[in-house]
Amino acid sequence: xxxxxxxxxxxxxxxxxxxxxxxxxxxRDEPSEQPASGGEQQPKFSARELNAxxxxxxxxxxxxxxxxxxEVTAIIGPSGCGKSTFIRCLNRMHELEPDARVSGEVLFDxxxxxxxxVDPTLLRRRIGMxxxxxxxxxxxxxxxxxxxxxxxxxxxxxGEADEIVETALREAALWSEVxxxxxHSSAGLSGGQQQRLCIxxxxxxxxxxxxxxxxxxxxxxxxxxxxEDLIHSLKGNYTIVIVTHNMQQAARVSSQTAFxxxxxxxxxxxxxxxxxxxxxxxxxxxxxGKFG
Amino acid sequence: MSARDxxxxxxxxxPARIGDRIxxxxxxxxxxxxxxxxxxxxxxxxxxxxxxxxxxxxxxQPALDAHGSGILPALAxxxxxxxxxxxxxxxxxxxxxxxLAEYAHATRLTRWTxxxxxxxxxxxxxxxxxxxxxxxxxxxxxxxxxLAGAATLALTVLPKMVITTRDAMRRVPRALRQASYxxxxxxxxxxxxxxxxxxxxxxxxxxxxxxxxxxxxxSPLLVVGALGYGVAETRGAVSGSSSDxxxxxxxxxxxxxTAPDQRYVANAAAGMxxxxxxxxxVSALGVYLRRRMTRAHEG
Ligand SMILES: Nc1ncnc2c1ncn2[C@@H]1O[C@H](COP(=O)(O)OP(=O)(O)OP(=O)(O)O)[C@@H](O)[C@H]1O
Ligand SMILES: [Mg+2]
Numbered sequence: 001x002x003x004x005x006x007x008x009x010x011x012x013x014x015x016x017x018x019x020x021x022x023x024x025x026x027x028r029d030e031p032s033e034q035p036a037s038g039g040e041q042q043p044k045f046s047a048r049e050l051n052a053x054x055x056x057x058x059x060x061x062x063x064x065x066x067x068x069x070x071e072v073t074a075i076i077g078p079s080g081c082g083k084s085t086f087i088r089c090l091n092r093m094h095e096l097e098p099d100a101r102v103s104g105e106v107l108f109d110x111x112x113x114x115x116x117x118v119d120p121t122l123l124r125r126r127i128g129m130x131x132x133x134x135x136x137x138x139x140x141x142x143x144x145x146x147x148x149x150x151x152x153x154x155x156x157x158x159g160e161a162d163e164i165v166e167t168a169l170r171e172a173a174l175w176s177e178v179x180x181x182x183x184h185s186s187a188g189l190s191g192g193q194q195q196r197l198c199i200x201x202x203x204x205x206x207x208x209x210x211x212x213x214x215x216x217x218x219x220x221x222x223x224x225x226x227x228e229d230l231i232h233s234l235k236g237n238y239t240i241v242i243v244t245h246n247m248q249q250a251a252r253v254s255s256q257t258a259f260x261x262x263x264x265x266x267x268x269x270x271x272x273x274x275x276x277x278x279x280x281x282x283x284x285x286x287x288x289g290k291f292g
Numbered sequence: 293m294s295a296r297d298x299x300x301x302x303x304x305x306x307p308a309r310i311g312d313r314i315x316x317x318x319x320x321x322x323x324x325x326x327x328x329x330x331x332x333x334x335x336x337x338x339x340x341x342x343x344x345x346x347x348x349x350x351x352x353q354p355a356l357d358a359h360g361s362g363i364l365p366a367l368a369x370x371x372x373x374x375x376x377x378x379x380x381x382x383x384x385x386x387x388x389x390x391x392l393a394e395y396a397h398a399t400r401l402t403r404w405t406x407x408x409x410x411x412x413x414x415x416x417x418x419x420x421x422x423x424x425x426x427x428x429x430x431x432x433x434x435x436x437x438x439l440a441g442a443a444t445l446a447l448t449v450l451p452k453m454v455i456t457t458r459d460a461m462r463r464v465p466r467a468l469r470q471a472s473y474x475x476x477x478x479x480x481x482x483x484x485x486x487x488x489x490x491x492x493x494x495x496x497x498x499x500x501x502x503x504x505x506x507x508x509x510x511s512p513l514l515v516v517g518a519l520g521y522g523v524a525e526t527r528g529a530v531s532g533s534s535s536d537x538x539x540x541x542x543x544x545x546x547x548x549x550t551a552p553d554q555r556y557v558a559n560a561a562a563g564m565x566x567x568x569x570x571x572x573x574v575s576a577l578g579v580y581l582r583r584r585m586t587r588a589h590e591g
Contacts, residue, residue, distance in 0.1 A: 096473060098398075125476030135467040139489050149475035152485055198471070205475060 042110060044069040044209060044239040045090055050104035052085050052094055059085050061263045062104070067256075072231060072240045074250035074271065077260035078286065083243040084132070086260065087211045090241070091127040092120040125153055128202030128238075132214040134194035136186035136201070143182040145197055149205040164204050172200035173230050192223030199230065210234065212242040216249065228253050247287060251275050259283045334568075340561035349562050354520075354544070358555040363563055366520070366544035369438060370507050370567070373540055374574055376442030378503050381449050385499070388450075389457020394483055406458075413451035417506075420448045421515025429516050436517030436537045444512050449502040456498040460491035493582040500578020504571040510542035520547020541567040 043066035052060035059082045067073050067090075075083045088094040089102055092113060106113050113123055136145045146165045150156035156164075165182065169175040174196040178189070186197055195215060202210060212231075216224040224246075231240060231253045244250050250257050250271065257271040259280075267274060267283045278284045338345075344359075352362015396402040424444025434440035464487045472482040519537040541563060548560035 091474065093470065093474060096470070121473075121476045121478050123476075124474055129474035131467065131470065131474075133467060135465075135471045137468060137471065137486060148472075148485075149477075152472055152475055152477035152481050154481075201471075201475070 041069050043067055043107075044109065045241075046105075046107040046110075047086075047089070048105040048107070050086075050089060050106060051102065052082070052089055053099075053101040054085075054097065055099040059263050060089065063265050065258060065265055065268050067239065067241060069239050070236055071256065072235045072242060072254040074254035074257040075241065075243045075260060076245070076247065076250050076257060076286075077266075079245075081260040082263040083260055084213050087129075087213060087241055087243060090209075090211060091124050091129055093124070093129065095120075121153070125149075125205055126207055127209040127211060128199075128205060128207035130195070130198050130202055130210065130212040130215045132217050134191060134198050134218065136189070136194050136197050138185065138187045140186060141183045142178050142186050142189070142197060145186050146200050146204050148201055153205075168200040168204040169197075171203050171230075171234070172196045173226055173233075174200055190223075192219045192226070195219060195223070195227070196230070199227075207238070209239045209241070212240065214243050214245060216244070216246065224249070247275070259286065261286070337561050337564055337568075340558060341565050342558075344558045344562040345565055349559075350566060358553065358559055361556075361559055363541070363544060363559075363566055366539045366541045366563065367566060367570070369441075369518075369538055369540040370542075370570055372438050373442050373445060373507055374503055374570075376438065377445040377449065377506060378499065380443055380446035381453050381503070382499055384446070385450055385453025386457055386495070388454040389461065389495075390483060390488075392454065393458040393461035394479070394487070409451050409454055413455065415451075416511075417448045417509045418511045418515060420444055421512030423447060424512060424516045438538045440516050441513050441518055441538060441540065444516050445503075445506045445509070448509070448512060449499070449506045452502045453495075453499055456502075457491070457495050460494040460498075461487055463494075464490045493585040496585065497578040497582035500581070501575050504574035504578075507540070507574070508542055508567060508571055510546045513540055513543050514546065518543040520544040541570065 045067040047063050047065050047067075050060055050063040051058065063086060075086060077083055085094055090106060090108075090113075094100050094102060102114065108123065108127075112118070113120075137148055140148060143161075143165050144151075146168050147156060147161055150161075150164065166175060166179075169178065174193060177193060178184075178197075181188075186194060189197060195218070199210075199215070216227055219227065228249065231242065234240060235253075242250075242253065254271045256268065257274045258268045259266045259274065259278075259282075261282055267278060267280045269279070274283065275287065278287060349362050350367065351364050352360070353364060354366075355361045392402070392406060396405075421444060424440060424447060428434045428440040428443045429436060434443065461483075468486055468490070469482055472486045473479075477485070517537055518540055520539060520543050545560050545563040545567060548556040548563060
């Protein structure tokens with residue numbers, strides 16, 4: 001479990017979301033009732049009876065699941081079943097939509113994130129997000145895009161910029177393609193390069209988690225393969241949650257897979273088991289292409 | 293289906309296609325008309341102004357003698373008005389536009405406000421002159437000063453500025469705001485560093501256009517007490533001495549135009565040319581700034 005004496009260098013100075021206090025004790029010591037998966041480690045996220053609405057539309061119903069630390073968890077399910085909404089509840093992006101509402105609990109490192117003492121901007125700094133459509137800032141250069149998060153949160157110290165840019169771009173496997181044109185506009189990059197730039201932008205914040213919402217939706221097979229390589233190289237250091245429509249991709253990159261249907265969690269398993277011997281007939285139907 | 297079916301021939305000219313041509317022709321004429329009218333007007337103006345327009349006119353002081361009269365004080369007044377008006381209207385318009393685009397909840401009150409701001413843009417500028425007279429000249433006590441004039445002109449351009457700002461901000465893609473929020477930026481920083489920079493080129497360009505238009509208006513300035521020098525004294529028709537007033541190009545032009553003496557007409561025409569050039573320069577400055585700002589993006 002992540003504690004104050006955690007020696008990992010990343011983010012050790014910003015462990016606490018809440019300015020005031022850590023989560024109430026009873027929440028931290030609560031024994032996990034039914035961790036659907038995961039090892040002995042404390043899960044990175046625990047969703048408990050999570051519900052989400054858009055206006056009157058109930059889009060997530062009683063989701064309870066744990067997301068293991070430093071592993072890749074895949075979320076699959078037909079379009080509109082609530083996958084995006086679910087991961088947006090993990091970094092409190094859902095509430096930014098007009099008329100959006102959430103109930104239930106999400107614990108992040110054992111701390112409840114929907115408490116009034118939690119500042120969502122501090123939470124989001126520890127959780128990187130990559131969107132379905134690459135969204136680099138078009139008015140900024142490649143370099144400024146990588147630094148955007150640091151600047152936007154006022155955490156860029158003089159002299160460290162170059163190193164941050166290079167490290168993040170290398171991690172995102174983009175460095176060699178852009179190192180000679182860091183000052184150029186991000187609009188001059190291909191779709192796949194833009195998506196990797198967005199990943200670099202997220203990594204530059206040294207997050208603990210990467211939430212990826214169909215990151216390969218707009219990518220060709222080559223770029224997709226590179227992104228999967230990237231995910232492989234990142235896991236172990238980051239907790240990754242990836243939404244994907246591509247079953248093979250889920251099978252290739254993830255260790256756990258959750259299958260959502262109509263806003264409910266149908267099955268959550270080790271990826272191998274989910275794909276080879278699903279327990280729920282609806283999972284099997286989906287995997288064999290009977291619907292969705 | 294037979295290739296010989298005459299109704300399926302691809303040759304010939306359908307009525308619709310002829311209709312297309314007529315329509316295009318009508319549109320082209322309609323588009324050309326204002327241009328022709330403008331060229332004609334400018335030519336007339338140049339001919340009328342020919343005896344007076346020149347360097348000595350631009351840098352000259354107004355005088356009772358029409359031929360020796362210059363326009364420098366009015367030009368200086370208008371240039372100052374441009375700067376002051378922009379200085380007042382831009383921050384207020386930005387703030388109001390940002391508020392409407394980003395912070396105002398979609399309540400009935402906001403909707404009502406927004407509708408009425410749109411209506412305000414259509415209010416004749418004399419009305420703003422009256423408001424300026426009551427509020428700036430009398431109540432606040434700016435007197436008949438350039439400041440009162442600029443504040444009044446700022447009022448006339450504000451509705452447009454607010455709407456432009458709001459729309460430009462709303463046009464910034466949601467995906468970019470989301471990217472910013474997901475990085476952990478606060479709302480204000482997102483607005484300040486992501487949304488505004490993208491909206492700013494449009495805002496500046498439109499603002500320059502509005503200001504350029506506003507400085508061409510004589511009526512609001514006349515109402516708040518601007519005077520055309522040189523003529524006023526001879527006519528004695530306008531109350532107040534020129535020392536507690538100010539002047540600007542359209543007011544000076546108006547004064548010359550309404551002077552009983554025909555010899556002032558050439559002065560008026562020359563003044564209009566100076567005014568037109570100033571207006572063009574102000575809008576050109578807007579275009580230049582917009583280009584520079586977007587080029588910085590692509591840099
Ligand atoms: N901004 C929004 N306003 C209102 N309803 C929304 C909004 N976004 C999503 N929804 C609705 O919420 C439900 C879940 O949407 P969500 O985006 O989470 O689905 P998804 O599983 O990510 O689908 P996809 O695979 O197509 O991305 C859908 O029925 C959708 O219509
Ligand atoms: Mg989605």
